[in-house]
Amino acid sequence: MAKIKGAIVIDREHCKGCELCVTACPTDVIRMEKTVNGKGYHFAYMENPDACTGCANCAVVCPDGVITVYRKKIEEL
Amino acid sequence: MENQSVSTDEIVREENLVYKKTSLMTSKALSYCPGCGHGVVHRIIAEVIDEMGIQADTIGVAPVGCSVLAYEFLDIDMQQAAHGRAPAVATGIKRCWPDKFVFTYQGDGDLAAIGTAETIHACNRGENITIIFINNGIYGMTGGQMAPTTLPGMRSSTTPYGRDIALMGNPLKITEVVATLPGTYFVARHSVHTPLNARKTKKAMRMAFENQKLKKGLSFIEIVSNCNSGWKMTPTQANKWMEDNMFPYYPMGDIKVNGEMVKKKEEPKA
Ligand SMILES: Cc1ncc(C[n+]2csc(CCOP(=O)(O)OP(=O)(O)O)c2C)c(N)n1
Ligand code: SF4
Ligand code: SF4
Ligand code: SF4
Ligand SMILES: [Mg+2]
Numbered sequence: 001m002a003k004i005k006g007a008i009v010i011d012r013e014h015c016k017g018c019e020l021c022v023t024a025c026p027t028d029v030i031r032m033e034k035t036v037n038g039k040g041y042h043f044a045y046m047e048n049p050d051a052c053t054g055c056a057n058c059a060v061v062c063p064d065g066v067i068t069v070y071r072k073k074i075e076e077l
Numbered sequence: 078m079e080n081q082s083v084s085t086d087e088i089v090r091e092e093n094l095v096y097k098k099t100s101l102m103t104s105k106a107l108s109y110c111p112g113c114g115h116g117v118v119h120r121i122i123a124e125v126i127d128e129m130g131i132q133a134d135t136i137g138v139a140p141v142g143c144s145v146l147a148y149e150f151l152d153i154d155m156q157q158a159a160h161g162r163a164p165a166v167a168t169g170i171k172r173c174w175p176d177k178f179v180f181t182y183q184g185d186g187d188l189a190a191i192g193t194a195e196t197i198h199a200c201n202r203g204e205n206i207t208i209i210f211i212n213n214g215i216y217g218m219t220g221g222q223m224a225p226t227t228l229p230g231m232r233s234s235t236t237p238y239g240r241d242i243a244l245m246g247n248p249l250k251i252t253e254v255v256a257t258l259p260g261t262y263f264v265a266r267h268s269v270h271t272p273l274n275a276r277k278t279k280k281a282m283r284m285a286f287e288n289q290k291l292k293k294g295l296s297f298i299e300i301v302s303n304c305n306s307g308w309k310m311t312p313t314q315a316n317k318w319m320e321d322n323m324f325p326y327y328p329m330g331d332i333k334v335n336g337e338m339v340k341k342k343e344e345p346k347a
Contacts, residue, residue, distance in 0.1 A: 007088040018112030018312040050082050056096040057272035063116030065098035072093045074083050
């Protein structure tokens with residue numbers, strides 16, 4: 001059976017830590033890092049990468065456009 | 078091994094790309110506060126221009142307000158206008174180049190306070206331009222003063238006890254006002270705070286730009302947006318507050334389509 005798997009890449013240095021992507025993700029993939037970037041913002045990262053479906057909801061609401069989304073069809077036995 | 082998870086590295090490859098920031102956004106970091114809706118609206122405009130392939134044929138007019146630097150972020154030709162005058166400047170540009178796609182980008186202080194005359198008359202003349210109106214109910218840039226759009230009872234730096242309607246008048250639904258003018262062809266109100274709302278905004282934005290080809294009048298899109306700094310909330314709280322308080326007063330959806338007012342749902346007969 002084929003399964004869809006996604007992944008996101010966050011431009012950490014341009015993330016402003018607004019957390020809107022966390023709220024927008026339907027599968028609870030994203031959390032905020034405890035450390036901060038060069039601007040002093042806690043930045044977003046994939047805490048549960050296996051749950052990402054590549055739906056791009058997070059990227060659509062990110063005000064700073066720092067999320068890039070990938071999606072791949074995985075063939076399973 | 079059964080159910081072996083696929084590593085992120087295997088997914089993050091060019092051929093699997095589904096979404097990335099359009100190249101019509103410059104690489105400059107946006108000057109907006111964390112979580113501010115201005116950034117999402119900028120990107121939607123850039124995506125629509127990109128998808129229509131009209132980068133070289135589009136001219137934007139930036140306002141005075143937080144988005145005064147919009148020309149730094151959108152990689153298209155832009156002119157910055159004096160406070161409230163964007164629709165007049167856009168009129169001049171469109172009349173010189175009627176085949177260019179011309180839009181204004183304005184806040185509620187810019188469009189509905191100091192620029193009311195320019196807004197009303199550009200709409201009434203039916204200029205073939207697009208007006209994009211960011212209503213966050215406040216003067217964000219200058220420190221959160223009351224705007225014409227500030228809600229009844231809403232706190233701002235100049236209404237610390239909440240807007241008193243008896244003293245300060247009623248919030249202005251300027252979008253409903255311009256919809257009554259014969260010069261407007263498409264009028265709608267949207268938001269960008271959820272993925273669904275942002276996608277609806279993009280559809281409306283596309284229509285607003287496509288309409289310019291028809292030369293039938295002005296397209297006007299209000300985006301009800303947050304100003305978490307001015308409202309003194311986190312971005313998440315601000316979006317919730319906006320849904321609970323702004324949306325009942327400024328309801329989402331089409332107001333006028335193809336020059337015809339959209340019929341309201343039937344009121345139950347007495
Ligand atoms: C002629 C003139 N009057 C007043 C100002 C001060 N001023 C700058 S921005 C602004 C209001 C901005 O509010 P809005 O248009 O709602 O934009 P926002 O920052 O909320 O996006 C005002 C009154 C000015 N720059 N020029
Ligand atoms: S792409 Fe969809 S599933 Fe993946 S992190 Fe973003 S919102 Fe969540
Ligand atoms: S929405 Fe964008 S800027 Fe905000 S926390 Fe997520 S990645 Fe960072
Ligand atoms: S002051 Fe308000 S409108 Fe201006 S950038 Fe900050 S959040 Fe956005
Ligand atoms: Mg404003």
